[in-house]
Amino acid sequence: MGGFLYRWRRLLITVLVVMVVTVSLSLTARIRGTVIGLSNIINTVVSPAESSMAFLGKETGTAISSVGDLFTLQQQNQELKRKLLEYNSMKLELAEVLAENGQLRGMVGLKKNLGSWHLQPAIIIARNPDSWFNTAVIDQGSRSGVQTGMAVIVPQGVVGRVVAVTPNTATVMLILDPKSGVGAVDVRSQSTGVVLGQDPVTGLLEFQLFSHKPDVLPGDVVATSGLSEYYPKGLLVGQVLSVSKNQFGLTETAIIKPSVDFNRLQTVMVVESHPSGTSIPPIFGGGQS
Amino acid sequence: MARFRVGTWIVLYLLALLMQVALLPQIFPNGYAPNAVLSVTVLIALYETPRRGMWAGLVGGLMQDLWAGRLIGLNALTFALLGYTIALVQQRIVRDPIFVPGLLAALSQVVVTPFQWLLLYVFGYHFPWLVFSRPLPVWILFSMLFTPALGGILGFRTRIHRRTRYRSVSPPW
Incomplete structure (x- = not known):
């Protein structure tokens, strides 16, 4: 008996397995709900492991695809960096061009408004080597008709006057210079005085008023009075910041913020000639209240 | 001691000016532009005798005065004294190519500013001291960095380096 079973063991096991599977199939086909319940129990038990495996699989897949993407991204990154650099330089160029354009438009506007005036455009090429003297060298000299004493202006207001001339260059004393003096008038109250350069560091001006009770207030606009030998009437000088009485209370002094930004001064206009007795239109300070 | 010729001084001062x-006025705000002539004077005086240091300072200062076209003699006097003092000091100190030029230039700036303020005051330019000295930290920092950098560009070496350049090394026995 034992020898028979041993001899036919493989066949017997196969038949047994087939029978068990058949019985199982026939049983589970009928009691489906119970099987699903069983399956649910198993799923519940193994779900953490399943989730972990799924997570691992997903992450591995992502990692593999990321490695693939890495090279593409690196290339894209380089490309974007290059483009960013290009855009940044373009932005800078644009800002520079816009600033220059604004300056030139101002100059053109100034020239148009002052039709009967003869203005010579010039570029500032150097400043004074001493920090406490404020002069600048422009690239136009006597060959272009520039002469000592001529006023130098920009659309924002008065810059200074020419103090020395060579054939190709001229030295301009800015109104900030401690030795500069400009005859000026407070446009609102018509109080007159002289605007003196205070110091180059603060960049402010001192308006020494002639009258005893001048009625100058902070915020007032100050323009050239035309009483000065060099500056035509009506050029904008700046705006009053504060007013104070002098030592003995007899006269008043106002501190003025210049209308011209001397740190950004590049192109200026030399007033070579202007009709005597005329003043600049109100936009440049003359007659403005 | 290898000395610069007067022509070299003038070229250096011209470039500095x-x-x-x-x-510098394009980089620094109005009134804050530092003095490069001071740095050149300090560098030259570091390698000269007091007398030649004084002459160098005088040349540099005079060039700046003529260039500025105002108060001629202000910088000439200042830098002549500075050149003399630096040349005198350098004979008594151990030098290196970076720290000492930077320190001496910064100290020079600290001394030169009140000296010039005083001179200007005497000659009728009454600047308030607090306003006048406002850019001083910027100037000190500039001198401290610019002077050793300029020395490096010009190939300045320490005294020991220059003396041992062509000397053969032989054993002491």
Whole structure:
């Protein structure tokens, strides 16, 4: 008996397995709900492991695809960096061009408004080597008709006057210079005085008023009075910041913020000639209240 | 001691002045542009005798005065004294190519500013001291960095380096 079973063991096991599977199939086909319940129990038990495996699989897949993407991204990154650099330089160029354009438009506007005036455009090429003297060298000299004493202006207001001339260059004393003096008038109250350069560091001006009770207030606009030998009437000088009485209370002094930004001064206009007795239109300070 | 010729001084001062009038005002705000002539004077005086240091300072200062076209003698006097003092001091101190030029230039700036303020005051330019000295930290920092950098560009070496350049090394026995 034992020898028979041993001899036919493989066949017997196969038949047994087939029978068990058949019985199982026939049983589970009928009691489906119970099987699903069983399956649910198993799923519940193994779900953490399943989730972990799924997570691992997903992450591995992502990692593999990321490695693939890495090279593409690196290339894209380089490309974007290059483009960013290009855009940044373009932005800078644009800002520079816009600033220059604004300056030139101002100059053109100034020239148009002052039709009967003869203005010579010039570029500032150097400043004074001493920090406490404020002069600048422009690239136009006597060959272009520039002469000592001529006023130098920009659309924002008065810059200074020419103090020395060579054939190709001229030295301009800015109104900030401690030795500069400009005859000026407070446009609102018509109080007159002289605007003196205070110091180059603060960049402010001192308006020494002639009258005893001048009625100058902070915020007032100050323009050239035309009483000065060099500056035509009506050029904008700046705006009053504060007013104070002098030592003995007899006269008043106002501190003025210049209308011209001397740190950004590049192109200026030399007033070579202007009709005597005329003043600049109100936009440049003359007659403005 | 290898000395610079007067022509070299003039070229160095010309370059410094060009930088001072055309380049530095583009970088620094109005009134804050530092003095490159001071740095050149300190560098030259570090390698000269007091007498030649004084002459160098005088040349540099005079060039700046003539260039500025105002108060001629202000910088000539200042830098002549500075050149003399630096040349005198350098004979008594151990030098290196970076720290000492930077320190001496910064100290020079600290001394030169009140000296010039005083001179200007005497000659009728009454600047308030607090306003006048406002750019001083910027100037000190500039001198401290610019002077050793310029020395490096010009190939300045320490005294020991220059003396041992062509000397053969032989054993003491």
